[in-house]
Amino acid sequence: MGGGAAMSVGRDALVAAAREAAGKAYAPYSDFPVGAALAFEDGTVVTGANVENASYGLSLCAETVAVASAMKQGLRGGLVALAVVGGAGGADGAAVVTPCGRCRQVLLELAQLGSTDPLVWFGEGADAAHARLSELLPHAFGPATLA
Numbered sequence: 001m002g003g004g005a006a007m008s009v010g011r012d013a014l015v016a017a018a019r020e021a022a023g024k025a026y027a028p029y030s031d032f033p034v035g036a037a038l039a040f041e042d043g044t045v046v047t048g049a050n051v052e053n054a055s056y057g058l059s060l061c062a063e064t065v066a067v068a069s070a071m072k073q074g075l076r077g078g079l080v081a082l083a084v085v086g087g088a089g090g091a092d093g094a095a096v097v098t099p100c101g102r103c104r105q106v107l108l109e110l111a112q113l114g115s116t117d118p119l120v121w122f123g124e125g126a127d128a129a130h131a132r133l134s135e136l137l138p139h140a141f142g143p144a145t146l147a
């Protein structure tokens with residue numbers, strides 16, 4: 001499988017980190033906070049939240065912010081899992097959020113640099129589910145294509 005090293009943080013902790021990150025979202029236009037938490041094979045967790053803009057189309061998704069933060073820290077691969085949560089949270093406010101199309105491509109860049117196929121966790125309650133990034137973005141174009 002693509003990743004899953006022993007030190008990797010578990011699903012519950014990753015979802016909790018994503019939920020905490022969602023609390024830092026800047027989402028005044030959609031009122032839809034999203035948090036993402038990336039887990040690396042050495043145990044590192046890097047989070048992100050969506051950052052919206054008055055020019056709506058310039059808004060940044062939580063996953064993209066998290067990838068940018070990780071790469072700015074020098075991380076280049078080792079991405080084994082991630083969690084995405086969205087909505088207000090709590091008993092009835094959470095939504096099942098899978099990474100948008102652009103974010104799937106952005107995530108692939110970091111994953112493929114380390115030849116991992118991260119497990120993507122989404123949903124928080126009974127609707128919790130997961131898929132590999134390769135399932136969310138099949139037949140992908142990435143850095144390996146250009147190598």
Ligand code: THU
Pocket residue numbers: 027030032033034049050051052059060061062063097098099100103
């Ligand atoms: N959003 C994310 O942060 N990640 C996704 O994968 C889906 C959408 C954000 C973008 C926007 O700020 C808000 O959710 C509503 O679309």
